[in-house]
Amino acid sequence: MNIINKIKPSILLLFSALMFIACTVDDEGDELLEEAFLSNGNFESGQDKWIFYPNGGTAEIDNSLSNGKGSNSAKIATNGSSNPGIKQERIGVGVINPGDIIQIDFDHIGSVAGDGGIVNLILFIERAEGESGAPITHIFEPRPILSENWTTYSQSYTIPNNAIVTGGISFLIESVCGGDSGCIVNANIDNVIISINP
Secondary structure, eight states, X not given: OXXXXXXXXXXXXXXXXHHHHHOEEOTTSSSEEOOTTOOOTTOTTTTTTOEEEOTTSEEEEETTOOXXXXXXXXXXXXXXXXOOEEEEEEETTTTOOTTOEEEEEXXXXXXXXXXXXXXXXXXXXXXXXXXXXXXXXXXXXXXXOOOSSOXXXXXXXXXXXXXXXXXXXXXXXXXXXXXXXXXXXXXXXXXXXXXXXX
């Protein structure tokens, strides 16, 4: 008897689901992205799964610049004192646990002019909706440094053992300018990947 026939269908379905989570084919079908719990990290489905916050600047899909086989990236550009950003919320609910290592990678390109301009990557360890208490907020350092060439930024964070993670995790990538009149941040973001316990 074929050994596959001896395996319960429920076990096969679970194995297939885990394989899909671990390795997803990109829209071009040419390479595999270890997206873990993140969807549309290469923006080839536009703004799907993302929240775009202009916050006084520009947050939009740029179909003229990408770092891969697709055509899209996310553009977050300031306009005076502003902090445009892109965010995904409540990823990995019921799967991410205290003590887990969260690794976030993305490609970036762009420029900063004047004083006070930065790019932030911020992680939120969420409680369930309606559950009392504030999320844990972590700002990654060193921050991404923009240049004229695509560069990969990679940082990790270990969730505290006593943290409450019933709402999964959220994260925000933003360009920020304060009160300096000459501050300009132009950033494009592509190939965002989140890995759990890499």
